[in-house]
Amino acid sequence: MADLKADLLVIGAGSGGLSVAAGAVQMGASVILLEGHKMGGDCLNYGCVPSKALIASGKAAHAQAHADAYGVANQKPKVDYAATKDHVADVIATIAPHDSVERFEGLGVKVITEFGQFISPTQVRAGEDVISARRIVIATGSRPLVPLIPGLDEVPYETNETIFRLRDQPGHLLIIGGGPIGMEMAQAHIRLGSKVTVIEGAKAMGQDDPELAAVILEKLRAEGIEIAEDAMASHIRGKAGAVEVETEDGRVFGGTHLLMAVGRKSNTEKLNLEAAGIETTRTGIKVDAGLRTTNRRVYAIGDVAGGLQFTHVAGYHAGLVIRSALFGLPARQRTDHIPWATYTDPELAQVGLTEAQARGKFGANVEIVRFNYRESDRAITERKTTGFIKVMVVRGRPVGASAVGAQAGELINLWALAIANRLKMKHVAGMVAAYPTMGEINKRVAGAYFSPRLFDNPLVEKVVGFVQRWLP
Structure with a gap:
């Protein structure tokens, strides 16, 4: 067991944590970075990067099938679904070195590939190490929220953490959740040749301006996506290759694969926040306008802070924390320009x-x-x-x-x-x-x-x- 000390300890190597670590170490601070899973976090491995790569594959297929408007003959695309996943994996691999352990160690960050757990207001245990730091930044992100729908635990299903590793193309993909993730994956898959049904308990794209959302929904339906609204899932049954979702009003939707896309949940369970005197809310860690937690030495940024859950927000938070933690300058987050x-x-x-x-x-x-x-x-x-x-x-x-x-x-x-x-x-x-x-x-x-x-x-x-x- 080693006792380590640093000016700044960053827990989580997603986009926000990496930005803080890189910025702080290059400004002269001693930095320790903890990551018990994958460098790059959700964005690189399961979110922004792979989803946009798969969307690009869908666009390429759609362009072949709809080229006649440009004076080019339409061609039915020959989609190799496994090859589209090779494309996704290659995109991730191309970006990954920028977020790698080697790069950050080269910058001067001490990287420990372990999860962190608070043992006091100023100390965190990571594997066999105990780390003391003047300031600590929690940047552990979020994960897919999987609701407790009866029968779901007995049926195979995908989330954004597994769908990009799926090699066998879904014949008919059922998606529970009509938000951004659900709609992006719905369009990508129908363009790649799958049938798709979106099952939404309220209104599809209900968090967006309804005038704009109507344009998107009209286009998705025109491409053949079935979008069922006011369809709250009440029971799920079936097996691999044959899944059924029943809704509260008695409708039943059948398909070969199921994707859960109903939202996100902040990653706080492994942190033992009580030992540090850090309070949580329904959506994540409680922070003030300067992103400080109820422990003044500890900040929380990005998804785990319970606000807007976007990669660029985590990067924005990182800049505020560097200003506050390294320079002692006032820093207050705002959201009107996000x-x-x-x-x-x-x-x-x-x-x-x-x-x-x-x-x-x-x-x-x-x-x-x-x-x-x-x-x-x-x-x-x-x-x-x-x-x-x-x-x-x-x-x-x-x-x-x-x-x-x-x-x-x-x-x-x-x-x-x-x-x-x-x-x-x-x-x-x-x-x-x-x-x-x-x-x-x-x-x-x-x-x-x-x-x-x-x-x-x-x-x-x-x-x-x-x-x-x-x-x-």
Whole structure:
């Protein structure tokens, strides 16, 4: 047994923990990093990276089958499902060295491949080692939430932690959960040749702006995905290759495979938080605006902090903790500038307030400005004219933006920048966008905000008339 000391102890080597460790050690702090499972965490191994890789395979297959609009003959794709998983594995392997033990040890971080458990407010046991640190960061992330549905424990099922290792293509994939994970996997699998049924206890994509969600759901249904809403699963039965899900209203859905995609649960069980005086909530570890737990020496970041569960949020939290723990500077998290996206085709993205939230907060002071993809020259050339962007504006300043359409996840970043830095619509309108690009849509929606202020405006007409009449 060894007694180790460090300026900073990081528990968990997902995106947030890795960002803290790398930043802190390069700024001169001594850092110990604990990871009892896989470096890179959920994002690299089971989440963002593999899901987007599989979605890319689905897009490639879909493009072959729908090429005639571009003057290219449609071809029925020959999908090798196992090969798509080889593609996924290769993508993970390509990125993995960036998150590896070797890289972080090369930076000067001491990496211990063990889970951490608090034994006092300032000490953590990891295997045979006891670590004392001035500051501790918990970045243990989250895992799939598997509800206690009768019969589920007797039936084989997949989660996002297992679906990317599945080599045999599902003939008919049942997905319980109509949120982002469920919908992304539904579209990927139907494009790869599986039948898909999504079973949602409330409304599919119910956390999103309903106007945007309707565009996505219409497209998914058009591609052949069965989406059952208000279908709360009450019993599951069957065996490998033949699974049935019965809902509270008596409907029964049968398929060959089952994917559980109903949400996430914070990873706190192994930490022995009571020994450190750290309180939890229903969603994760209790933190203040500076991400400190009820033990002032300990921070919690990312999914385990119980807030927005996105990889980029964990990275944002990491920057705040470095500011606070290393430099002693004030750092308070905010969420109004955090964007997120669902990577269906078309994509859906959001930052700041939705239309309903903005109207509820600002009432008649909010203006909603819109621009449709069908008016974008680049969208027309790409045959991707489904979608629109709308921006919620209060006294010239955007307070939220919603986008649905091709590359919506890319377009939303400009509005995240504007909201983060309290820019006004005039700053977006003043940008010169390359033509023809999808990014030009952002400038066009800013133009839509100013058009009624400039055109058919009697005051503007008088000013122009005066200038033309009297100036040489």
